[in-house]
Amino acid sequence: MKKTALALTSIMGLCLTIIGIQLLPLTNANFMLFYDLPTKPDTNPPLVTLHLPTQNQTFTSQNITLSFTVIKPETWIIPSKGKFVNGSEIYYVLGNITSFHYEVDEVKSENIAVQDISTVYLANPQRTLSFSINLTLPEGYHKLCVGVEGETIYRQGSVMDPFLSNMVQGVSEVVNFTITKPPEPFPTAFVLTTSVASVAVIGAGLLVYFKKRKH
Incomplete structure (x- = not known):
């Protein structure tokens, strides 16, 4: 396992958050944040759900919409041990989605980057991401699935190298569908x-x- 951009971003986010909280007036925040980061990598995969196409759906157009959602595991998000004085929870995101790809008839697309690098939230962060892209496919029978890639960080304990990252993957179910010729006009x-x-x-x-x- 190696350090990645996510780990570096997380470290910066953590440091900036602590500094920022310390500089805030005491009426807005407590004196310091402390994150109870895990010491082992989180291997829980994200949940990928296909919404379009549906199972055994028939299309009369070669242009179809691929629509799906990705839900991050609850273990990817933890509350800090510090709070704002007004009671607002502050959460730290240990994992983010980095890219996704789709496979049509076992032919894999290129990885598509996802801008999901967020490490600190002042409210309960959103765990669900929604995606929609257009595909053009030939007529016939097809099968399709979606895979996503993400990274989670954990605390190794070394002063010089305190954070490491771990790759995780999630895959949707396989959906079968058919594209036929449009019906002849009456x-x-x-x-x-x-x-x-x-x-x-x-x-x-x-x-x-x-x-x-x-x-």
């Missing part, structure tokens, strides 16, 4: 012409019938 002009012709034939037949009855 031939309204042909039906109208046929109906008019049918009425004309029936009318002519009745006219001949009544003429024969008169004779």
